[in-house]
Amino acid sequence: MSRDLRNQVFPCHLGIIMDGNGRWAQQRGLPRIAGHQEGVQTVKRTVEDCAEIGVKILTLYAFSTENWRRPKMEVDFLMRLAEEYIMRELPDLQRNGVRLQLMGRREKLPSSLLGVLDNVALQTKENSRLILNLAFNYGGRAEIVDAMKAIIMDQRKGNLVVSEIDENIFSHYLYCSNVPDVDLIVRTGGEWRLSNFLLWRAANAVFWSMPVLWPDFRKEHLQEAIGIYAKQIRNYNDGA
Ligand code: IPE
Numbered sequence: 001m002s003r004d005l006r007n008q009v010f011p012c013h014l015g016i017i018m019d020g021n022g023r024w025a026q027q028r029g030l031p032r033i034a035g036h037q038e039g040v041q042t043v044k045r046t047v048e049d050c051a052e053i054g055v056k057i058l059t060l061y062a063f064s065t066e067n068w069r070r071p072k073m074e075v076d077f078l079m080r081l082a083e084e085y086i087m088r089e090l091p092d093l094q095r096n097g098v099r100l101q102l103m104g105r106r107e108k109l110p111s112s113l114l115g116v117l118d119n120v121a122l123q124t125k126e127n128s129r130l131i132l133n134l135a136f137n138y139g140g141r142a143e144i145v146d147a148m149k150a151i152i153m154d155q156r157k158g159n160l161v162v163s164e165i166d167e168n169i170f171s172h173y174l175y176c177s178n179v180p181d182v183d184l185i186v187r188t189g190g191e192w193r194l195s196n197f198l199l200w201r202a203a204n205a206v207f208w209s210m211p212v213l214w215p216d217f218r219k220e221h222l223q224e225a226i227g228i229y230a231k232q233i234r235n236y237n238d239g240a
């Protein structure tokens with residue numbers, strides 16, 4: 001952890017592993033998809049809260065490369081839900097100065113979802129208050145493998161010399177090369193797992209898991225996690 005990266009007690013880039021939708025629904029005797037539907041409301045609130053409190057980059061883990069193993073009906077529902085959310089949110093994203101971009105593999109995603117994503121990404125690309133990365137069909141290992149493939153292609157084309165590859169150059173080949181390392185990763189639902197999230201960019205991140213289920217996540221939980229982050233950074237700065 002280099003000191004210069006750690007002098008900010010407020011996280012510039014926040015990543016959230018939005019977990020617990022299924023349990024939220026089960027606790028109410030509802031099908032799991034009802035939890036996902038409720039979770040979308042939390043996404044909407046959290047994007048607005050982050051823009052308001054000054055987070056500059058928000059990465060939301062919405063669908064992992066492992067999530068394809070879920071029942072087809074749930075996967076199909078999540079694809080449709082993402083498409084509907086993005087389509088519906090465009091005016092609010094514009095109003096709040098939010099730039100949306102996909103962070104993930106395009107392969108296997110429905111073309112209608114990609115169309116909506118590309119359109120909203122294009123229309124919001126000048127917004128600079130908050131960058132919202134939708135980690136959808138995202139896997140940290142897939143991202144590193146895809147970066148490696150792109151590096152090999154560039155090397156073959158003569159655009160890159162192997163001996164010059166370093167961590168900085170490598171990071172430009174990750175998804176969304178405009179996105180810096182993540183400062184704080186919050187996981188809801190109480191599990192202490194990374195689940196293949198942001199592996200490369202998480203090298204120096206603070207990780208915090210909270211028992212609250214994603215549909216119940218509120219601004220106070222966001223503030224609590226940011227407080228934990230500030231404490232971790234102060235401890236580090238005092239001790240280093
Ligand atoms: C997280 O909630 C949302 C996605 C992975 C899409 P889950 O669906 O994993 O909910 P739990 O963990 O089963 O409660």
Ligand code: IPE
Binds near residue numbers: 017018019061
């Ligand atoms: C993590 O939740 C992935 C997302 C939030 C998209 P999961 O419920 O899929 O992860 P595991 O199965 O607990 O690792």
Ligand code: MG
Binds near residue numbers: 189
């Ligand atoms: Mg889960």
